[in-house]
Amino acid sequence: MLSPAEQDRLTRVGPGTPMGTLLRYYWYPILASVELPAGEAREVRLLGEDLAVFRDPEGRLGLLARHCPHRGASLGYGVASVEGLACPYHGWTFDRSGACVQMPAENTSARLLQRAGVTAYCVEELGGLIFAYLGPAPAPLLPRYDLFLWEGVLRDVGRAQLPCNWLQIMENSVDPVHVEYLHGHHLQAQLGQDSSASPYSRRHEKIGFDLFEYGIIKRRQLVGGSESDDDWRVGHPLIFPVTLRVGAHSQHRFQIRVPVDDITTMHYWYSCYLPPPGKPAPVQAVVPLYEVPWRDEQGRFRVDFVDGGDIMTWVSQGAIADRSREMLVSSDRGIVLLRKLLSDELDRVQRGKDPMGVIRDPEKNRIISFAQEHNKLGGSVQFLRRAMDISHARFSPIREQVLAMLKD
């Protein structure tokens, strides 16, 4: 249970807030690469800030505050040239550093141009996603997490914009036992199937959490299993502050919860599918993007797939879950740990130090690999096949391609 002040400290992300300050030490995906052709711009929103991202004809990215300093029109509809992003209204052009380099209708002096600069932010691309950094300079390195770099795999990106705060989604990720009920019993009931038929419904004997360099390793031991099972021995990580690594065997995923503002989260499912050993994966020209639907035509939550159930619980908790009325119990100790970790990192940043997982050493950043179960919940291949049917992945445009590859 948190007081309203404690809750505000942990949840709110706007400029100048404590958590907004901490979260600004990290990079966040703001678009899929495939959404931003060369020469174009898009409006995006991150951590309560309105932005415009663009890609110039040579492929270089830029990220600027959205409103042109001249008359306030949206740079998100601008045209990107090699000089920079031109405001659609009068063509004032801003380079990737935010400097104004052209005012087509003016006799420009250096001083006039200088007055017209806009705030520029860091933006980079990796693995089919475009990432932004809004924090203090110098920017840390964009983390080269393993899935963004793997070769010889199929990838896709699912996405859903959710009307709730990011933290209640992250708390879900240090709550292993919800799987047993929500994805086991509850989902099976929705599908009209016996819950004993689902590996998700196996009872948790124990759960464990260990801090590691990049976050928290989550572990579970299921009834009939042992500490030598991957579920306990290996586990999978919450990568601080907004990413969860899930999957098993030949499917590996990040779930990235991007805080758009206090009450909006853009949820990304970033997936890698591995071909059978010794077989090549089909070559992808681009990493495709798809929307994950989560409401039906009547506006009710769709709870007939795993992630739909998750979304229902997150969103139904309220725009910002009211933690002054919660009742935490022993199986919620992962949540207690996460809040403590967030609070510690808030303190650390206030002392002027980098928080957890911020990377500034390129050597360390060649590739950052995470441990993840090979056999999950006691299953493997059949687990994957079923996941393609009952998770967000069933909406993927490459679903058939993935299934065909796995069948080989």
Next chain:
Amino acid sequence: MLSPAEQDRLTRVGPGTPMGTLLRYYWYPILASVELPAGEAREVRLLGEDLAVFRDPEGRLGLLARHCPHRGASLGYGVASVEGLACPYHGWTFDRSGACVQMPAENTSARLLQRAGVTAYCVEELGGLIFAYLGPAPAPLLPRYDLFLWEGVLRDVGRAQLPCNWLQIMENSVDPVHVEYLHGHHLQAQLGQDSSASPYSRRHEKIGFDLFEYGIIKRRQLVGGSESDDDWRVGHPLIFPVTLRVGAHSQHRFQIRVPVDDITTMHYWYSCYLPPPGKPAPVQAVVPLYEVPWRDEQGRFRVDFVDGGDIMTWVSQGAIADRSREMLVSSDRGIVLLRKLLSDELDRVQRGKDPMGVIRDPEKNRIISFAQEHNKLGGSVQFLRRAMDISHARFSPIREQVLAMLKD
């Protein structure tokens, strides 16, 4: 004309408000029976409170505060077993009294379970509707109004969610003369027909209102008629506080205006259709539910049927009609009477007494029958046939069945 404070006292329905306290002495439909299969739950909202209603596999109903005390997820997406309603998130299970009886992931002590109780409310089913009672214990009896009990009839339930306060709808029900203009002249103009062709447009010679045990009997005498006509002699009742009885001959209806919150009303049209004397009605497996559409594609009100005209007047008065600017005249004396009655009943409740129509004697509650015109506005069968075309009933899924039955 009311002051803003007087208006607030009569209109606002949330917990702790004067009218909210009075209205909590009554039962309200919250769903049609057909909407809640065994084993399932639904989100509902009543008198400003968010709730979850469920039906267990043995058919028993439960009604609980919506948010799970654990982490706040919606119980309205829970699964109902014979033990009670299980939260979709972690399976915490609440019986119909609100007691927590299971926390699947915890070693539960009696004390832990006891801390986890949720507020439970009374819920019962009658005549194809599910009713809720949110008031003080002991709950009065769910009134067994005649239409809910009649045998050998066809039934249906129409419904529309309206963005306005309940009271302006109820005021319409003690305003007999609006029929003459709105449903007579105005509707005929919309239909491109001569208003003299409509029984609705007959001029009111006089109107009368009498308090009775359950509310107000409304009477009218139309031009060319007399006090011996059903319209005056019998009349029809406003059943305090939110129900109107209408119809005639072989069609009988309740219009129930359920206060969802201060600015939302769920309007139910509950209808019974009687077969010709000596003929049986077709057997219905369930009482069907249908939505009554009231806006067109451009967002304009649909005023081409009787109830669409009513809805236009109610909603266009504003979210809460501004009674500081109204101008009541002699034909509005039913409205003055209703406000006085509401005010008197507010006082009565504050003195600790049951308000009008609250029933605690089972003997009295075997069946509560209401008088209603047999011949209405001078017509009977042809009145009914026309009503099936120009009222909400034209959207009923059993419209053809009703017309066929009546033709026999």
Next chain:
Amino acid sequence: MLSPAEQDRLTRVGPGTPMGTLLRYYWYPILASVELPAGEAREVRLLGEDLAVFRDPEGRLGLLARHCPHRGASLGYGVASVEGLACPYHGWTFDRSGACVQMPAENTSARLLQRAGVTAYCVEELGGLIFAYLGPAPAPLLPRYDLFLWEGVLRDVGRAQLPCNWLQIMENSVDPVHVEYLHGHHLQAQLGQDSSASPYSRRHEKIGFDLFEYGIIKRRQLVGGSESDDDWRVGHPLIFPVTLRVGAHSQHRFQIRVPVDDITTMHYWYSCYLPPPGKPAPVQAVVPLYEVPWRDEQGRFRVDFVDGGDIMTWVSQGAIADRSREMLVSSDRGIVLLRKLLSDELDRVQRGKDPMGVIRDPEKNRIISFAQEHNKLGGSVQFLRRAMDISHARFSPIREQVLAMLKD
């Protein structure tokens, strides 16, 4: 750059505000004539006021405050007879002066009727539009601007409701150089065409603004042109306070920006198309109305036509553009002039004088003609043909008819 107080003074239009007081000296279109058949009424909103406009069976127009003084129902759904507009609820009838002339259910005294009057406003019709005047009596004359009166032309009316304040749209109309970038380079980029192919993209050598009796004459000299070009010599007018005259050769338009409220503007494109000399125009039974779409299915602005680009800049500036953060430069001197003019006219009205362009002399009002370029941006016929493809006109229901007429 304006302070918040200065900005409020120039932008807000509600009753009692300084700008609302100034703007109430003028007439505004509220509907297209074709939208209001005889005998009917419509809801409209203007300058923050909710109104009902009607046309009686003899074709006479009336304009009243929207809510019936009796019970507050919308007169915008009333029926109009020769006596006046009847409230749909109880038939209280108001003549065009707002006097209540009937209360069908009451024994009416003259005194009772007198108490029931509603505020009436001036309304007139001209050239296929219905105009309203909400200001102080006596009303000035409805200006007989030339395009509303021309004979032997084809006409149409496009319309779009825009979620932004009127002033940022008007500022766009004293900003000639935006044409060069927005309608030249930016639009050509959207269309995938070379910007040098567009007459819009010719560079502005100089711009000029002259006050005249009815507003501001805008002038431009393009690169390669001279002061003897129509663009400079003739120019085109901003007709104070909310109208722009544009077009050239055989197409002539008013763009009228009607302030619905502080954050909503109804944009009208009123067009006249002239046949080739010596040829008759097809006869039109009515002036047709069409909606101009400006958002795509994803909710993004449509910037693939001239006016879609304009709308994107206006709306993306924000509901009320934040002029405390703008940076005006030399090419914005038209905007500075317009704000000064508005401020001067605000003062003039406060001194009890008529503001600019208010007409009270019928002799002067026979027809008010405005100068406008014949050759625009160096082009003429081919300019028109292209405009039919890349402007709002491409959505006109008479587009093919116009093109056929011009081809002759």
